[in-house]
Amino acid sequence: MDIEQLRREYLHGGLHRKDLLPEPIPQFEQWLQQAIDAHLPDPTAMSVATVSADGYPSQRIVLLKQVDHRGFVFFTNLGSTKAAQIEGNPRVSLHFPWLELDRQVIVSGHATRLSNREVLGYFLSRPKESQLAAWASRQSHPISSRMLLEQKFAEIKHKFSHGEVPLPSFWGGFRVDPRSIEFWQGGAHRLHDRFLYTRKEDNQWAIERLAP
Numbered sequence: 001m002d003i004e005q006l007r008r009e010y011l012h013g014g015l016h017r018k019d020l021l022p023e024p025i026p027q028f029e030q031w032l033q034q035a036i037d038a039h040l041p042d043p044t045a046m047s048v049a050t051v052s053a054d055g056y057p058s059q060r061i062v063l064l065k066q067v068d069h070r071g072f073v074f075f076t077n078l079g080s081t082k083a084a085q086i087e088g089n090p091r092v093s094l095h096f097p098w099l100e101l102d103r104q105v106i107v108s109g110h111a112t113r114l115s116n117r118e119v120l121g122y123f124l125s126r127p128k129e130s131q132l133a134a135w136a137s138r139q140s141h142p143i144s145s146r147m148l149l150e151q152k153f154a155e156i157k158h159k160f161s162h163g164e165v166p167l168p169s170f171w172g173g174f175r176v177d178p179r180s181i182e183f184w185q186g187g188a189h190r191l192h193d194r195f196l197y198t199r200k201e202d203n204q205w206a207i208e209r210l211a212p
Contacts, residue, residue, distance in 0.1 A: 010186025012102040015193035023205055024181040024197035025069055028105060031183070032067070035098045048074065049093040050085035058085070064096075065122060065173075072107060073114065075122060075173035077139035083172075086111045092176055102186030109178040116167075123167045131165040132156050187212070 021027040035043035044064040051057050060082060066073035072094055076083055086092060094107040123131065136153040143149055160166075178199070185193040192212035197205045 015185035080139040114173040
């Protein structure tokens with residue numbers, strides 16, 4: 001397969017220091033809203049990168065569910081590979097690929113478990129089918145067939161056919177407290193614009209331009 005000649009120019013516009021907000025979270029929220037307004041598919045999709053105990057990195061796509069000055073929130077099965085790796089090493093990286101806008105955002109930070117109250121509040125807001133799926137799937141564990149998964153889902157659906165679906169003890173979430181956030185805007189001739197926000201000891205943010 002010859003893919004060497006697959007390329008395009010990035011012409012959606014540049015990024016200038018004078019246009020950046022003083023802090024990265026409002027800047028991120030601005031870009032996220034623009035991605036939503038552009039009707040991008042899954043604008044909240046992000047890659048979560050973690051590292052195993054033997055030093056191997058792994059990534060997977062999850063959906064961002066909350067963001068504010070405290071950080072970036074996502075939810076998951078606490079028995080999953082990502083959750084186990086975060087428990088062993090809370091340093092993670094998030095990547096938002098808004099390709100249609102020639103943009104990406106890279107977050108580096110520390111992940112901490114959410115409180116049961118925060119997890120329950122979000123779990124109760126989910127569609128019932130999603131709540132049932134959380135009970136039915138032992139995320140990241142081997143399974144012999146799709147049929148067994150569907151049978152388990154049917155059993156759970158019958159079990160909780162009346163009333164609310166309770167929060168599983170093995171389901172939770174994490175908040176990533178950012179240490180640095182990079183904003184990347186594609187530019188013509190591969191002269192991309194990159195700005196890195198880095199949090200200082202006084203919790204203020206330093207901004208510097210990076211070479212593409």
